[in-house]
Amino acid sequence: MRILAFETTCDETSAAVLEGGRLRSNEVFSQVSLHRKYSGVVPELASRAHLEKIPFVIGGALARAGLRAPLKRGAFDAVAFSRGPGLPGALMVGRVAAEAAAELSGAPLIGVNHLEGHLLACEFAGGRACEPLKFPLVALLVSGGHTELWHARGYGDYRVLGRTRDDAAGEAFDKVAKLLGLPYPGGPEVEKAAARARGKLPDFPRPHMPGTRDFSFSGLKTAVSYYLAGRLGQDFYKRGLRLPPGERDRVCRAFQDAVTETLVKKTADTARSLGLARIAVGGGVSANGALRAAFERLQGFEVRFSERAYCSDNAAMVALCALRRLEAGKFRNSLRVAPGLADPGW
Numbered sequence: 001m002r003i004l005a006f007e008t009t010c011d012e013t014s015a016a017v018l019e020g021g022r023l024r025s026n027e028v029f030s031q032v033s034l035h036r037k038y039s040g041v042v043p044e045l046a047s048r049a050h051l052e053k054i055p056f057v058i059g060g061a062l063a064r065a066g067l068r069a070p071l072k073r074g075a076f077d078a079v080a081f082s083r084g085p086g087l088p089g090a091l092m093v094g095r096v097a098a099e100a101a102a103e104l105s106g107a108p109l110i111g112v113n114h115l116e117g118h119l120l121a122c123e124f125a126g127g128r129a130c131e132p133l134k135f136p137l138v139a140l141l142v143s144g145g146h147t148e149l150w151h152a153r154g155y156g157d158y159r160v161l162g163r164t165r166d167d168a169a170g171e172a173f174d175k176v177a178k179l180l181g182l183p184y185p186g187g188p189e190v191e192k193a194a195a196r197a198r199g200k201l202p203d204f205p206r207p208h209m210p211g212t213r214d215f216s217f218s219g220l221k222t223a224v225s226y227y228l229a230g231r232l233g234q235d236f237y238k239r240g241l242r243l244p245p246g247e248r249d250r251v252c253r254a255f256q257d258a259v260t261e262t263l264v265k266k267t268a269d270t271a272r273s274l275g276l277a278r279i280a281v282g283g284g285v286s287a288n289g290a291l292r293a294a295f296e297r298l299q300g301f302e303v304r305f306s307e308r309a310y311c312s313d314n315a316a317m318v319a320l321c322a323l324r325r326l327e328a329g330k331f332r333n334s335l336r337v338a339p340g341l342a343d344p345g346w
Contacts (some may be wrong), residue, residue, distance in 0.1 A: 001077045001326065004061075004101055005319035006054075008094030009086025009114045010145065011041045013053045015097075016315035017065035018323060023127040025064035026316040029053045032185060039184045040174060047089030054097050061315075071104040080322035083111030085145070110322045115141050117317035118282035119152065120324065121306035129320050133304065134278055138271040142263060142291075143283035144170030144185075147215045149270050152280070155324045161270060162213030169259055170285045172217035176224050176255050181242040190252045191288055197253035198246070202227055204258045206265075213270055220258055224251065256290055264294045271301065280304040287311040 007014040011031040017024040031049050035041050062069055081098035084091055095111070102109040119139050123129045139150040139158075147164040167175065170187055177186025182193065204223050207216050228251075232241040243251065271279055279301050285291065287308045295303045310317060 001323065002075075003078045003080055003319045003322050003326075004076045004098075004105070004107075005080040005315040005322060006058075006094040006098045006101075007082050007114075007117070007313050007315040007318050008050045008054070008090045008097075009082045009084070009313060010090060011035060011046050011049075012313040013050050013057050013093075014313065014315035015054070015057045015061035016319050017061055017067065018129070018316065018319035019065070021129040021323070023124070023129075023316050023319075024066070025061040026314055027057045027060040027064065028312075028314055029057050030312075036184045039178045041087075043087045043089060046087055047093060050090050050093040054093060058097065058101075071101060073104075073106045075105040076101070076107040078110055078322050078326060079105065079107045080110045080112055080318050082114045082117065082318050084114060086114055110325060112318055112321040112325070114313075114318075115146060115148065115283075116156075116158070117321050118143065118286075118306070118311075119150070119280055120320045121282055121310040121314075121317040122280050122304045123320060124307055124310050124316065129323065133280060134302075136274075136276055137278035137280050137304075138267060138274065138276055140263060140267045140279065140281045140286075141283050142169050142281065142285040144168060144174065144187075144285075146283065147217070147263075147285075149213050149267065151274060151276075155328055162215065162266075164215040164217065166216050166218035167221060169215070169217055169263065170283070172221045172259065173285070175221050176252075179221075179225055179228060179237065180248050180251060182248075182252075187285060187288065190256055191290065193249045193252035194256045194290065195253075197249040199250060201250050201254040201257070204254050206258050206262050208262060208265060213266065215262070215266065217259065217262075220255065224255055227251065256288075260288070260291050260294045263291065264298065267295075268298055268301065278302050278304070282306055282311070284312045 002019040005016045013029040016026040079098050079102040081094045123131050125131050136153045139152050141148045147168045149161040151159040174186035177189050182189040
């Protein structure tokens, strides 16, 4: 079974070809350099960049897979794309490209949920979808735009248990990095600085939110801002004042520890409450070494991560979602949402 897939939810333009469970190609164009001077993704610029780059990304994916453009009838068994969640303009580019490819190849068009892609990316190993997930499990999906806990009972059978009420974990990393004068994207920069930290760390709160499975990282970000204001003055950011490198590193470590401990504790507590011993962690923030190490120290759990190459947004994970759906003989997922949570639009 050969699948062509597209991913354009935010600031990566990606196309991939998956054949027989083997990844033939996975082309990714990152817009990081475009958005860096704004310290975050500008939606209109992202949409325009997707529109500009997607022909080249498709061409690269086809060439690496040994295929040619224009596509011929029967070239693919399915064409998949990320239908959301994501930036509306960016999503539109990927959908139109997928619709055109499906029309040319005569293949069925499958729209998949971006977050399911991050979960199933855990199945890739060495470019092959050779390590299927074992269900049931608790999934932690943690990225720049989302922090969610799912009860996954099988492919396409997911129940949302909790999500962030304000800033997602990755968004909090980016905002704290900006406060500290570190470049965008902030997650890798904070992680590198935290690894250099020496000496006593600041004491930041752990937003565990007892009694709920939701997350909230806005207050933690504010705690960092108050700490900096106390050290540098209320208008420190406008005046361009920044901490000395050593102290900045300790702030990064203390912030990262607070996020990591919160994510691990709430995920483990949720798994215990459901009587489950399996955990899967996906999304861009799952590439963080401290987070991985903390989960690996958990006793009594089997924890799965995706390989770092598939943590950030990519079309390979979209293709795998379509493959699992085709294998199951269904095109639409069954999603049950916990009381009080809105349907995420599957």
